[in-house]
Amino acid sequence: MNVTFELNGRSVTTQVNPSDNLRDVLRRLGMLSVKYGSSSGETGAAAVLFDGRLASADVILAASADGHRVVTVEALNTERQLHPIQLAFTAVGAFQSGYSAGAMILGTMALLEANPDPSDAEIRDMLSGILDRETAYVKPVEAVRRAAAMLRGRQPEAFGPLIIEPLTDGVHACEYDPDDEPPNAPHAVPRLIPSRDVPEMAVVGKPEIKVDAVRLAKGNPAFTDDIDLRGMLHAKLLTSPHAHARIVNIDDTKAVALPGVHAVLHHRNVARVKYASGGQSWPNPHPYDQVSFDDKVRHVGDRVAVVAAETIEIAEQAVSLIDVTYEVLSAVFDERLATGPDAPKIHDETDTEGIFDADRNIVHQIQAQRGDVDAGLAGAQHVFEQTFRVHQVQQCPIEPHISIAWLDSDERMVIRTATQVPFHTRRMVAPLLGMDIKDIRVVKPRIGGGFGAKQEMLIEDIVGHLAIATRRPVRLELTRTEEFVSSRTRHPQTITFRTGVDHDFKLVAQDMHVIGNTGPYGTHGQTVQTVTGLRGLSQYVSPNKRFFCDVVYTNIPVPGAYRGYGAPQAEFALEAHLTDVARELGIDEIEFKRNNWVRAGSEMDIAPHLGERGVVEDELDEYPKIASEGIEECVAQAMREIRWHRRDDPDWVSPPHRPHIRRGIGFAFCMHGTAIPFLDMGGCSIKLNDDGSFNMLVGATDLGTGADTVLGQIAAEVLGVPLDDIKVYSSDTDLTPFDTGAYASSTTYISGTAAMRAAENVRKRLKERAAMLLGIDEPCTIELRDRRAYAPDGRSVSHNEIALDSLHMQDQEQIMGTSSFVSPECPPPFAAQMAEIEVDIETGQVTVVKLVMAVDCGVAINPITASGQVEGGMLQALGYAHCEEYAYDKQGKMLNASFGPYKIYRADEVPEMVVYLVQTMEDSGPFGAKAVAEIPKDGVAPAVRNAILNATGVAINDIPFTPERVWTALRSHDPDRC
Amino acid sequence: MPLPVAYHRPDTVEQALSLLSHPNRIPLGGGTVLNADREPSELEVVDLQALSLAGIETDGVRLRIGAATTLEAAATSDRVPAWLRSIARAEAPSTLRTLATIGGVIAGGCGNSVLLAALLVSDAEVELAGAPDQPLEALLAHGVPPGSIITAVTIDPKGEGVVARTGRTPTDVPIVAAVARTLPEDPSGRNPGTSMALTGMADTPVLVDPGKPTAGLAPKGDFRGSAAYRLKLAAVLSTRAIKALL
Numbered sequence A: 001m002n003v004t005f006e007l008n009g010r011s012v013t014t015q016v017n018p019s020d021n022l023r024d025v026l027r028r029l030g031m032l033s034v035k036y037g038s039s040s041g042e043t044g045a046a047a048v049l050f051d052g053r054l055a056s057a058d059v060i061l062a063a064s065a066d067g068h069r070v071v072t073v074e075a076l077n078t079e080r081q082l083h084p085i086q087l088a089f090t091a092v093g094a095f096q097s098g099y100s101a102g103a104m105i106l107g108t109m110a111l112l113e114a115n116p117d118p119s120d121a122e123i124r125d126m127l128s129g130i131l132d133r134e135t136a137y138v139k140p141v142e143a144v145r146r147a148a149a150m151l152r153g154r155q156p157e158a159f160g161p162l163i164i165e166p167l168t169d170g171v172h173a174c175e176y177d178p179d180d181e182p183p184n185a186p187h188a189v190p191r192l193i194p195s196r197d198v199p200e201m202a203v204v205g206k207p208e209i210k211v212d213a214v215r216l217a218k219g220n221p222a223f224t225d226d227i228d229l230r231g232m233l234h235a236k237l238l239t240s241p242h243a244h245a246r247i248v249n250i251d252d253t254k255a256v257a258l259p260g261v262h263a264v265l266h267h268r269n270v271a272r273v274k275y276a277s278g279g280q281s282w283p284n285p286h287p288y289d290q291v292s293f294d295d296k297v298r299h300v301g302d303r304v305a306v307v308a309a310e311t312i313e314i315a316e317q318a319v320s321l322i323d324v325t326y327e328v329l330s331a332v333f334d335e336r337l338a339t340g341p342d343a344p345k346i347h348d349e350t351d352t353e354g355i356f357d358a359d360r361n362i363v364h365q366i367q368a369q370r371g372d373v374d375a376g377l378a379g380a381q382h383v384f385e386q387t388f389r390v391h392q393v394q395q396c397p398i399e400p401h402i403s404i405a406w407l408d409s410d411e412r413m414v415i416r417t418a419t420q421v422p423f424h425t426r427r428m429v430a431p432l433l434g435m436d437i438k439d440i441r442v443v444k445p446r447i448g449g450g451f452g453a454k455q456e457m458l459i460e461d462i463v464g465h466l467a468i469a470t471r472r473p474v475r476l477e478l479t480r481t482e483e484f485v486s487s488r489t490r491h492p493q494t495i496t497f498r499t500g501v502d503h504d505f506k507l508v509a510q511d512m513h514v515i516g517n518t519g520p521y522g523t524h525g526q527t528v529q530t531v532t533g534l535r536g537l538s539q540y541v542s543p544n545k546r547f548f549c550d551v552v553y554t555n556i557p558v559p560g561a562y563r564g565y566g567a568p569q570a571e572f573a574l575e576a577h578l579t580d581v582a583r584e585l586g587i588d589e590i591e592f593k594r595n596n597w598v599r600a601g602s603e604m605d606i607a608p609h610l611g612e613r614g615v616v617e618d619e620l621d622e623y624p625k626i627a628s629e630g631i632e633e634c635v636a637q638a639m640r641e642i643r644w645h646r647r648d649d650p651d652w653v654s655p656p657h658r659p660h661i662r663r664g665i666g667f668a669f670c671m672h673g674t675a676i677p678f679l680d681m682g683g684c685s686i687k688l689n690d691d692g693s694f695n696m697l698v699g700a701t702d703l704g705t706g707a708d709t710v711l712g713q714i715a716a717e718v719l720g721v722p723l724d725d726i727k728v729y730s731s732d733t734d735l736t737p738f739d740t741g742a743y744a745s746s747t748t749y750i751s752g753t754a755a756m757r758a759a760e761n762v763r764k765r766l767k768e769r770a771a772m773l774l775g776i777d778e779p780c781t782i783e784l785r786d787r788r789a790y791a792p793d794g795r796s797v798s799h800n801e802i803a804l805d806s807l808h809m810q811d812q813e814q815i816m817g818t819s820s821f822v823s824p825e826c827p828p829p830f831a832a833q834m835a836e837i838e839v840d841i842e843t844g845q846v847t848v849v850k851l852v853m854a855v856d857c858g859v860a861i862n863p864i865t866a867s868g869q870v871e872g873g874m875l876q877a878l879g880y881a882h883c884e885e886y887a888y889d890k891q892g893k894m895l896n897a898s899f900g901p902y903k904i905y906r907a908d909e910v911p912e913m914v915v916y917l918v919q920t921m922e923d924s925g926p927f928g929a930k931a932v933a934e935i936p937k938d939g940v941a942p943a944v945r946n947a948i949l950n951a952t953g954v955a956i957n958d959i960p961f962t963p964e965r966v967w968t969a970l971r972s973h974d975p976d977r978c
Numbered sequence B: 001m002p003l004p005v006a007y008h009r010p011d012t013v014e015q016a017l018s019l020l021s022h023p024n025r026i027p028l029g030g031g032t033v034l035n036a037d038r039e040p041s042e043l044e045v046v047d048l049q050a051l052s053l054a055g056i057e058t059d060g061v062r063l064r065i066g067a068a069t070t071l072e073a074a075a076t077s078d079r080v081p082a083w084l085r086s087i088a089r090a091e092a093p094s095t096l097r098t099l100a101t102i103g104g105v106i107a108g109g110c111g112n113s114v115l116l117a118a119l120l121v122s123d124a125e126v127e128l129a130g131a132p133d134q135p136l137e138a139l140l141a142h143g144v145p146p147g148s149i150i151t152a153v154t155i156d157p158k159g160e161g162v163v164a165r166t167g168r169t170p171t172d173v174p175i176v177a178a179v180a181r182t183l184p185e186d187p188s189g190r191n192p193g194t195s196m197a198l199t200g201m202a203d204t205p206v207l208v209d210p211g212k213p214t215a216g217l218a219p220k221g222d223f224r225g226s227a228a229y230r231l232k233l234a235a236v237l238s239t240r241a242i243k244a245l246l
Helices: A022-028 A084-091 A101-114 A120-127 A138-151 A213-217 A253-257 A312-321 A373-379 A422-433 A460-470 A480-486 A525-536 A567-585 A589-594 A631-642 A644-648 A707-719 A747-774 A799-809 A863-882 A940-952 A963-973 B013-020 B071-076 B082-090 B102-108 B114-121 B136-142 B227-245
Strands: A002-007 A010-015 A047-050 A053-056 A069-071 A191-193 A233-239 A245-251 A261-266 A303-309 A323-328 A362-370 A382-390 A402-407 A413-417 A440-443 A474-477 A493-501 A507-517 A545-552 A661-671 A681-688 A694-698 A726-730 A783-785 A788-790 A796-798 A816-822 A830-840 A846-856 A912-918 B006-008 B025-028 B044-047 B056-058 B063-066 B125-129 B149-155 B160-166 B176-182 B194-199 B206-208
Touching: A022 A047, A047 A101, A053 A101, A084 A101, A084 A138, A084 A213, A101 A120, A101 A138, A101 A213, A120 A138, A138 A863, A191 A631, A233 A312, A233 A460, A233 A480, A245 A303, A253 A261, A253 A312, A261 A312, A261 A460, A303 A312, A303 A460, A362 A525, A373 A493, A373 A507, A382 A567, A402 A460, A413 A422, A413 A460, A422 A440, A422 A460, A460 A474, A493 A525, A493 A567, A507 A525, A525 A545, A525 A567, A567 A589, A567 A661, A567 A863, A567 A940, A589 A631, A589 A661, A631 A644, A631 A661, A631 A830, A631 A846, A631 A912, A644 A661, A661 A940, A681 A707, A681 A747, A681 A799, A694 A707, A694 A747, A707 A726, A707 A747, A747 A783, A747 A788, A747 A796, A747 A799, A747 A816, A788 A799, A796 A799, A830 A940, A830 A963, A846 A863, A846 A940, A863 A912, A863 A940, A940 A963, A963 B227, B013 B025, B013 B044, B013 B125, B013 B149, B063 B102, B071 B082, B071 B102, B082 B114, B082 B160, B102 B114, B102 B136, B102 B149, B114 B136, B114 B160, B114 B176, B114 B194, B114 B206, B125 B136, B160 B227, B176 B227, B194 B227
Parallel strands: A002 A069, A191 A912, A233 A474, A413 A440, A507 A545, A694 A726, A846 A912, B006 B044, B025 B044
Antiparallel strands: A002 A010, A047 A053, A047 A069, A233 A303, A245 A323, A261 A303, A362 A545, A382 A493, A402 A413, A402 A474, A493 A507, A661 A830, A681 A694, A681 A816, A783 A788, A788 A796, A830 A846, B056 B063, B063 B149, B125 B149, B160 B176, B176 B194, B194 B206
């Protein structure tokens, strides 16, 4: 049938099927800013203006659009110049991945047309239908405010950090002053406390606009799905309805016979090649317990078969025609039951090597120790023991996993895919496809969020198999439900701490026991749990430490990498436990923790024993030490911002006019890592162009984190040019240098150092050429700044002149530099996390009022992108603490595999958030930088938990703090109260 | 999306009823529920958008809200009482509120719908084409009569209403909500009383006796709240709602 509607001011007539939705039709018409986030419209990624109102195109039948007006963000892109709304969003760093940029801009347009001066509540209401997993909506709200001001004729001030004075001397704690008011500024503005050790720089440390801002603001085709290949087929997975079953028979006859079907693949026609799917350095940790298609399924959502067909509808129909006979087996979901005698053996195949104890479902056993924990506990004046349970959640990138594969003109395999690990993926997919690495090219376009879910070779093998089988391009995109049950999640754990404390409140022993639930496949199971031990035993000084962990198989959807990577689990247990210890001992929790936390010069004594390459048992002669930290400044700023003293005021805790409300403030101390020492490596190549600009090729993978921008700033600082003169291209295995990928908080530090060194190589040659042109004998005396090379006497040549001379005039050469970097160090960022909450003691409902994080991330290369990372990380962490959880029926089927039932925060309900960036100079990092991406995930859950404790006196050791769980705990503590 | 195999857009109610008299045809309102369903099913949809069923009007006594009125329109209309506007706004996020319709909310009959509870306590009567009009409570109990379509709902707009709710987060669909409404005192000084409805306690929102709000209720538990917890919430929230009205 034909439909006619007005699209961006022009009448369009197009043929549609009755089942077509408007999103897909708009994308067919080239409106690629309209994105898929789910079929049910609640992500808002496909929102358009429908008759002038913001509406999700996912749930509008294309036929229903006949006679209506539709506007997409492409309507604004009639010229190079950005619209003021687009400018406002880019100016404040409101886009991270930018996957839903079009929806946000259109929503702003509609809002401001109706109301030129909206309140924050009205702005948040407009954004309520656009789920954003990245920004916590802080900077988008600020962007709308600025856009409104600009459209009213006001020119807002340049957006940048608020510089504030330190409260400490950088080393010692300061006395808390309850009368000292925190600085007043919009929430989106990061508070920056400069360090005297950090020199003034031209580009580094500045709030530069992201290098990809224009393409994101315009909704230009940048993501995996934004290409159109002739003859492309569509793939659909058949997944298991059972948590544990053997495939007795699979009959694909009807599916193969369906017109339009080009391939049906399953365990009977795909080679059985063992692998581990975690995107990690070679050699990937064993066991290799997966194959592309198996004759056994181990969780609901596990792969059974895949179809490639002319359309997704035909593929879906073909999937329904595959007849599978299962022998259903018993299943186990709880890690505490997985090793018991009644648990089924999940990996009973004979070709998986390296499982620690397959009969008991123990895939890994990890042990590490320093000192003598048993003796330490025996001699301690006080011994405390607590067990905590942390649950399963999902990364929820709004862009689901999507891969497109085809054979190019040389019959090499090209895989365009939403991945955090393109180089690992190329290496890992090669043996599965029976190809050499050299014959595979993995291209990482823009990614719509990853958060670890895409640190996996997840579906690239499937599209590769199908491209070989069909010799046609093949596209596979997971649905939202599949994203929940067939991709990756966070590991549930049961964590027990035993802690010995001496008479002077010093820790004398820490004993940490973990049962980690890795689901049915090992993938990141060993390394995530290793990090749990590392983070649980690193941030406090104790002469005796021990970590013991069983990583066990179960039949839940597969846990893998998720931002924080084992740390949020550990930090929840640790920071809750030590708060309770302080209460038991009758001393202030911050004082108790301060009495024991690490400082500059402290040894990181457990770290070498818990490395990604395995456990080192021998004591070392020397341990790495903490070189930089701003812990006391973080704590002081966070205490002032949250107004810490209120927690001790009974009238504040129990407001007289709200008798069922209790208020509380909680604290958590956080320490994370920066990259994996001796393992993470990044490469960078920079070349000079005719006009004095540079192309920078990096293997690093920008997920929306701003990595391309940060790396560009580092190079620009070295080369004496503005950021706009650095053109960054990242992550294409044919074109860019190697990089381990975007994980482990490594990009700024590892890839940034590679970028800095590559730029230094270029700088050296630029100076030599400049010296030649200026007649200077000592090139090292030349300085690069403002696109020019200056001699000590003030004479100069421009980069443009150097480029033209070197490329065209004399002794011609391509000035370029390449470098790579692997670090022996892992300088930790630190943070103080605060949470203010209210508890309804009659219902158990917890309302989070405010989150504050003061972070020492060294020198924030870009304070806007850095603070955006903290804001977004905190909101994800709040979901972990408060409302997100996987719910299952007794057969292991997920009950809430869609947004809404699986609750992630939306714009009109987020608490107030304030970010402090406490600058320190980390000499090992590029321009003093440490990591910032993951530490925001660590402290929210324990801070909220400790705030509930402050409010009610009740300690809750399981998350999330959903109403019934809290109500049950309150009732257990005081049956009369509830 | 239920993968419709045919699409119809009738111009009149009569045409719509005729089309819907055939099997495997379903009415399409805002589409936020129907079009969100990806289960393959061979249906024909009858799009009601051309029937001019949108609009909010009053005769001075009752407020009539057309079935095709979007939640956004209800949330921004000065004719709708303020307390009801805020409930309409909270029913769906911005990108779905502009599509979802009052008629769709009623036809859906979702047990968690605070808006439905608010309509219940507002003495809602559902106007139907192809079947006699009926109270909302009856329609929720028995479903939309086969062969009919909802054309409007009328409510008593007088009085004040409140919501007491408990959810995982501030805008989460409540686990349980108590919606209460009272009329202002009449000239004789007699208080006509309070009406109350609960969500999260049955398959549809239910009108309850404010004095015994949980009497006869046997909610089903789910991952957000067990049956026992829901009963506890119902008691607490009902009390709060009543207190807030005083």
